[in-house]
Amino acid sequence: MIDKKTTRFLGFVCAATVANAYYNQPLLGEFARYFGSSAHAAGLVATLCQMGYGIGILLIVPLADVHERRSLILLLLCAVSLALLAMASATNLAWLYAASLLVGLTTIVPQIIIPYAAGLAEPTQRSSVVGSVQGGLLVGILLARTASGAIGNWLGWRWVYLLAATMMLAIGALIYRQLGKQEIRNTTLSYRQLLVSMGRFFIELPQLRRSCFSSAFSFAAFSAFWTTLVFLVESPSYGYGPAVAGAFGLVGAIGALTAPYAGRLSDLKGTAFTLLAANLVCLLAFAILYFAGVGALSILIVGVLLLDTGAQANHIANQSEVFSYNPDAVARLNGVYMFCRFIGGALGSISGSWAWSYGGWHAVCTAGIAFGLIALLANRRPGFSLSLSG
Numbered sequence: 001m002i003d004k005k006t007t008r009f010l011g012f013v014c015a016a017t018v019a020n021a022y023y024n025q026p027l028l029g030e031f032a033r034y035f036g037s038s039a040h041a042a043g044l045v046a047t048l049c050q051m052g053y054g055i056g057i058l059l060i061v062p063l064a065d066v067h068e069r070r071s072l073i074l075l076l077l078c079a080v081s082l083a084l085l086a087m088a089s090a091t092n093l094a095w096l097y098a099a100s101l102l103v104g105l106t107t108i109v110p111q112i113i114i115p116y117a118a119g120l121a122e123p124t125q126r127s128s129v130v131g132s133v134q135g136g137l138l139v140g141i142l143l144a145r146t147a148s149g150a151i152g153n154w155l156g157w158r159w160v161y162l163l164a165a166t167m168m169l170a171i172g173a174l175i176y177r178q179l180g181k182q183e184i185r186n187t188t189l190s191y192r193q194l195l196v197s198m199g200r201f202f203i204e205l206p207q208l209r210r211s212c213f214s215s216a217f218s219f220a221a222f223s224a225f226w227t228t229l230v231f232l233v234e235s236p237s238y239g240y241g242p243a244v245a246g247a248f249g250l251v252g253a254i255g256a257l258t259a260p261y262a263g264r265l266s267d268l269k270g271t272a273f274t275l276l277a278a279n280l281v282c283l284l285a286f287a288i289l290y291f292a293g294v295g296a297l298s299i300l301i302v303g304v305l306l307l308d309t310g311a312q313a314n315h316i317a318n319q320s321e322v323f324s325y326n327p328d329a330v331a332r333l334n335g336v337y338m339f340c341r342f343i344g345g346a347l348g349s350i351s352g353s354w355a356w357s358y359g360g361w362h363a364v365c366t367a368g369i370a371f372g373l374i375a376l377l378a379n380r381r382p383g384f385s386l387s388l389s390g
Contacts (some may be wrong), residue, residue: 011136026149043353052104054342088161106208144177145249155241216344221371224352237295281310
């Protein structure tokens, strides 16, 4: 049994820890200026962080099905603190790349918190608990940009990571005091068996593959936008700094607040209908954002609201379905799903920065539309996932 106070605390932990993977986005322009690099080279910082996150989900998160989860969470909080300090002390772009990869690799705490919360909850409250904790994660993703943009503008980008490292250690102390150990029943599986079982889930569950590909390409569109937004708002068309770029996280957070309603919509109309609506909203968002390159702030705000609403609804609908496949393997199923999702995010980040460098804002929106169409097809054509998985 888990009470509301603990649920809220776990939601806060998810928000604070997932933020580590997103602090870099409003700072990419600062990185480019500080290290004298191109926008594309600076954009690789975001790409490598998301790749590290995906690798951590694939190789570390499955351990939550066989090892005591609180201890695993505390160990990761210590590790991500060191990675954040490495980011803060970077003296060249190669160092920043390596540190960013490590930040992503070790900031996977939310993907262990979610199974932890599900393990504490009674079956009748599990969906609402996971939804509440997941809501904290969504808010953390978006508000991270606001915080890093403001701090980077006022104190400099290094302070963003120094303060984040301090926060991780403080959160670790709170977890040690407030959360109890959570013993796991499936302790006989070896690490190799864990990884093999994840591959087996992916091969044997076509519905899991559809969810993975739908979410991956939806997140690619989402990441292409957020990775390049800072370059747009700092361009002559807008002339703003990183603080304003980060402030768009507040706009996105408003859109994300509608995401929990995706669960209710799925109950009423089914997951397929919810995903169709979510993907169409994302496509509409990019169609609107296409016209934001001329400095139209109102168009940009409307586009951000729609994009975050659609992208988060896609994620909520897909992930809630994934959790229903096998309650005894939540961490591994989540690992497969989130690995695919963040590989999609890395693809979106690198594609977005490349598109900006070679074609500007319209190229970014074209890439977003292409990713959105693939996400739409992944849900509408069941054979799509089979062909991609071989």
